[in-house]
Amino acid sequence: MDHAADAFRTDLMTITKFVLNEQSKHPESRGDFSILLSHIVLGCKFVCAAVNKAGLAKLIGLAGETNVQAMFYNFTCVFWLQGEEQKKLDVLSNEVFVKALVSSGRTCILVSEEDEEAIFVEPSKRGKYCVVFDPLDGSSNIDCGVSIGTIFGIYMLKDGGESRLEDVLQPGKNMLAAGYCMYGSSCTLVLSTGSGVNGFTLDPSLGEFILTHPDIKIPKKGKIYSVNEGNAKNWDGPTAKFVEKCKFPKDGSPAKSLRYIGSMVADVHRTLLYGGVFLYPADKKSPNGKLRVLYEVFPMSFLMEQAGGQSFTGKERALDLVPKKIHERSPIFLGSYDDVEEIKALYAAEEKA
Numbered sequence: 607m608d609h610a611a612d613a614f615r616t617d618l619m620t621i622t623k624f625v626l627n628e629q630s631k632h633p634e635s636r637g638d639f640s641i642l643l644s645h646i647v648l649g650c651k652f653v654c655a656a657v658n659k660a661g662l663a664k665l666i667g668l669a670g671e672t673n674v675q676a677m678f679y680n681f682t683c684v685f686w687l688q689g690e691e692q693k694k695l696d697v698l699s700n701e702v703f704v705k706a707l708v709s710s711g712r713t714c715i716l717v718s719e720e721d722e723e724a725i726f727v728e729p730s731k732r733g734k735y736c737v738v739f740d741p742l743d744g745s746s747n748i749d750c751g752v753s754i755g756t757i758f759g760i761y762m763l764k765d766g767g768e769s770r771l772e773d774v775l776q777p778g779k780n781m782l783a784a785g786y787c788m789y790g791s792s793c794t795l796v797l798s799t800g801s802g803v804n805g806f807t808l809d810p811s812l813g814e815f816i817l818t819h820p821d822i823k824i825p826k827k828g829k830i831y832s833v834n835e836g837n838a839k840n841w842d843g844p845t846a847k848f849v850e851k852c853k854f855p856k857d858g859s860p861a862k863s864l865r866y867i868g869s870m871v872a873d874v875h876r877t878l879l880y881g882g883v884f885l886y887p888a889d890k891k892s893p894n895g896k897l898r899v900l901y902e903v904f905p906m907s908f909l910m911e912q913a914g915g916q917s918f919t920g921k922e923r924a925l926d927l928v929p930k931k932i933h934e935r936s937p938i939f940l941g942s943y944d945d946v947e948e949i950k951a952l953y954a955a956e957e958k959a
C-alpha cells in the first residue's frame with residue numbers, strides 16, 4: 607500500500623476547484639468571476655502571511671523604521687522591505703487588495719474602508735465588477751494578535767455602461783457574492799456566490815484553501831448573544847429589552863451566554879457556526895451605529911441570509927437598504943432566524959406603542 611499516494615488526496619476540494627465547479631453550472635460564463643475570486647483569494651493568502659508575521663516584526667520592534675532583520679524570516683517581510691518603512695498592517699492589506707483587484711482586470715470600481723474616495727479603475731484594466739471591501743477589520747485587535755479579518759462584497763455594473771458611483775450604491779440584495787477571510791488560529795475563508803455558504807481553511811503546507819465547512823447552515827435559535835455592553839446606557843428601548851431577555855429570560859429558558867471579541871469577522875464567524883445573534887445597535891452617541899453598510903453590514907447580511915439566518919437594521923431587512931454614501935453606517939442585528947425575529951417584534955411593539 608503506497609501511503610505517500612494515499613496522503614495525496616486528489617478528492618480534496620480546493621476553493622479553486624469549487625469556484626470552477628460553480629462556474630461550470632453557468633455555461634454562458636467566460637470565467638471573469640472565477641478570475642476575480644482567485645485574485646481575492648490570493649490577497650487573503652498574502653494578508654494571512656503578513657498577519658502571521660506581524661507579531662514577530664513587532665518583536666524586533668522596528669515600527670516606523672526600515673526593518674532589516676525581518677528579511678531572514680520569509681517572503682512577506684520582503685514585501686515591506688523595499689527600502690520603505692514598515693507599513694501598518696491595515697495599510698499594507700489595503701495595498702495588497704487594491705493591487706490584486708486591479709491586476710485581475712475584472713473590476714471597475716473599488717470601495718475600501720481605508721480609502722476616503724471610491725477607486726475608479728483605469729480603462730485599460732477595467733472589467734464589469736464592483737468590489738467593496740474592508741481589507742483588515744477589527745483594528746482594535748490587530749496589535750494583540752486576536753482574530754481579525756477581511757470582508758468583501760461583489761456587485762455587477764448596473765447597466766454595463768460607464769462605471770458610476772451609483773453602481774456601488776446598490777441595495778445589498780443586488781450583491782452577486784460576499785465573503786470574509788478570518789486570520790485567527792487558522793485562516794478561514796467563508797464565501798457565498800448566492801447558492802449557500804461554504805467555508806475553506808488554508809492548508810499552509812499546500813498554500814491552498816480546502817473545503818472544511820460545506821453548506822453552512824446557522825442554527826435556527828442560539829444560546830449566545832454578542833454585543834459591546836459598554837454602550838448599554840445609550841441603547842434604545844428594544845435593544846435594552848432584548849439584551850435583558852438574553853440575560854434574565856422570563857419564559858424559563860436558560861440565559862444566553864455573552865461572547866464578544868470586538869472583531870466583526872470573528873464574532874460573525876462564531877455566530878454563523880454556533881448560532882445566536884450579533885448586534886451593533888444604534889445608540890445616543892452613534893445614532894447610525896458604528897458598522898459600515900457597504901463592506902461590513904451587506905456582506906455579512908448576505909452570508910447570514912444564505913445560511914438561513916436573517917439580518918435587520920432596527921427598521922428594515924438590512925439587504926433592502928439603499929446606501930447614499932460609500933462609508934454610510936447602519937445599526938445591525940444579525941444571526942439565528944428566531945433570535946432576530948424576537949428583536950424585530952420588540953421594534954414593532956415599540957413602533958405601535
Ligand code: FBP
Binds near residue numbers: 742746
Ligand atoms: P474597524 O473597521 O475600525 O476595525 O471597526 C470595526 C470593528 O472593529 C468591528 O470589527 C467590530 O465589530 C467593532 O468595530 C467593534 O467596535 P467596539 O470596539 O465599539 O465594540
